[in-house]
Amino acid sequence: MSSANDVTVSGDPQGAGTDYLLRVIDEIEKIPQIKKYRKKSYDFLEPLTGKSFLDAGCGSGSALCELASLGGNTSQMHGLDIRRGLLEEAARRAETARVKIRLTQGSVADLPFDSENFDGIRCERTVSHLQSPIAVIKEFVRVLKPAGKLVVIDVDADTAFISPGNLNVTRRMVSSLADNGMSLTVGRDLPGLFKMCGLVDISAESFVIPHSYELFKSLYEKTVLEAISREGSASEVGVWWEALKEADDAGLFFMGVTATLVSGTKGLPS
Numbered sequence: 001m002s003s004a005n006d007v008t009v010s011g012d013p014q015g016a017g018t019d020y021l022l023r024v025i026d027e028i029e030k031i032p033q034i035k036k037y038r039k040k041s042y043d044f045l046e047p048l049t050g051k052s053f054l055d056a057g058c059g060s061g062s063a064l065c066e067l068a069s070l071g072g073n074t075s076q077m078h079g080l081d082i083r084r085g086l087l088e089e090a091a092r093r094a095e096t097a098r099v100k101i102r103l104t105q106g107s108v109a110d111l112p113f114d115s116e117n118f119d120g121i122r123c124e125r126t127v128s129h130l131q132s133p134i135a136v137i138k139e140f141v142r143v144l145k146p147a148g149k150l151v152v153i154d155v156d157a158d159t160a161f162i163s164p165g166n167l168n169v170t171r172r173m174v175s176s177l178a179d180n181g182m183s184l185t186v187g188r189d190l191p192g193l194f195k196m197c198g199l200v201d202i203s204a205e206s207f208v209i210p211h212s213y214e215l216f217k218s219l220y221e222k223t224v225l226e227a228i229s230r231e232g233s234a235s236e237v238g239v240w241w242e243a244l245k246e247a248d249d250a251g252l253f254f255m256g257v258t259a260t261l262v263s264g265t266k267g268l269p270s
Ligand SMILES: C[S@@+](CC[C@H](N)C(=O)[O-])C[C@H]1O[C@@H](n2cnc3c(N)ncnc32)[C@H](O)[C@@H]1O
Pocket: 025, 029, 056, 057, 058, 059, 060, 063, 080, 081, 082, 083, 086, 106, 107, 108, 109, 123, 124, 125, 126, 129, 130
């Protein structure tokens, strides 16, 4: 484990792509709805002083730095991510923001922390990257102290709406986004997963994350191309894609996806 603002890591299991990820992470956090629900996640974790928190899948560390700043550096703020490059960026951002954070490289599926360690955990748009969301929520519950708080924000890609475009092709593309081997529909399952993992006082609030054409393209172009090669309908999808570009040039592109913020508390031992 690492000490304040140090990153003790050993290689990056996923290698390249940190620059791309950082660009996308920075773009998404400019979206007003993301700012609003991030703030709600901080509010849920209050009081932020004198306690121990984990931002699981902390990415660039910007939410973690905000939390540390809100806690006036009186709390232990831990960030965990699987990517070394992102943790290094988080350490740089903490230096710039003059906040103390602790960073650990590891997986949310197998947290390198003792049980009953944290007063609060937040996890934003990371559970959807795992194949077994229930295993991740169980891990969060394990490392939470009794009465500790968990807040998770994640998407349901199968709810994406995209305009304009041929509705049949759009439906197939949306399904291919949602079925890409991760858990991109987990947003709808989170309340049930919290309950199955024994959390109490569960509350859920859904919202829409609007995407610009550029963000939509950076996030989903690869998945759409894979869908084309699977379905052998390149020309149809090519036309669909081109129509979206033209719509964007004319100021007519509109796309969004539902996300849900779910919060709950670990019960006290009986
Ligand atoms: C969409 S980004 C979100 C980052 C950050 N939570 C935010 O809201 O900006 C997903 C993050 O999950 C991390 N991640 C993916 N799989 C992970 C795993 N198994 N364990 C820990 N982090 C993981 C990625 O490296 C990335 O930082």
